[in-house]
Amino acid sequence: MHLDLLEIISAFVVLFAIIDALGSIPIVLSIKQKQRINPLTVVGASFGVMLGFLYAGDIVLSMFGVDIKSFAVAGSFVLFFMAMEMTLGVEIFKMDGPEKVASIVPLAFPLIAGPGSFTSLLSLRAEYQTINIIIALSLNMIFVYLVLVLTDKIEKFIGKGGIYILRKFFGIILLAIAVKLFATNIATFFNH
Structure with missing residues (x-):
């Protein structure tokens, strides 16, 4: 294990x-209009769920007879569709459920710690050292906390157009990552 x-x-x-x-700022703003959001609760719950899945996700997978490489290939499809959603502006993944506990549902789960992040974490484990993933996850949680605290100011500074452009930009990056993840892990099936 090395950095x-x-x-x-x-x-x-x-x-x-x-x-x-x-990209979640518009959702956060609409929830904030209805009820109070506790950024520490959101970040703590999200980090806990994702860290738990990073360590126990493979145990869950093994109960179903699936290895991490296979999950990474399946995960590349999820990332691909999420990237398509971001770049094309279509809704593929529906988010439904009660919004009474806004800090946990839908913010911590499934918006921040959802299927995409679970898939990403296990897919990353197939290629990277766990300590490096935890550091990257921690840095992301710090960023999420800052965004939640500064949501109103960020929207005013960047504007709706800026948020739109950021979403498209990261959608394209995610698309490239999905293709790389697929190509890297599918090769292992043909090299046996």
Whole structure:
């Protein structure tokens, strides 16, 4: 287990694109109009759930007879569709459920810690050291906290057009990551 700056940056970018804290600002603003959001609760719950899945996700997978490489290939499809959603502006993943506990549902789960981040974490584990992923995840959680605290100011500074452009930009990056993840892990099936 060793620290690798390149792995940390790569994992940070993947998680940053998936979590999409800046792209979530419109959702956060609409929830804030209805009820109070506690940024520490959101970040704590999200981090706890994702860290738990990072460590126990493979145990859950093994109960179903699936290895991490296979999950990474499946995850590349999820990332691909999320990237398509971000770049094309279509809704593929529906978010429904009660909004009474806004800090936990829908913010901590499934908006921040959702299927995309779970898939990303396990996919990253197939290629990167766990310590580097945890550092990247921690940095992302700090960023999410800052976004939640400064949501109103960020929207005024960047504007709706800026948020739109950021969402498209990270959608394209995520699309490239999904293709790389697919190509890297699908090769292992043909090299046996």
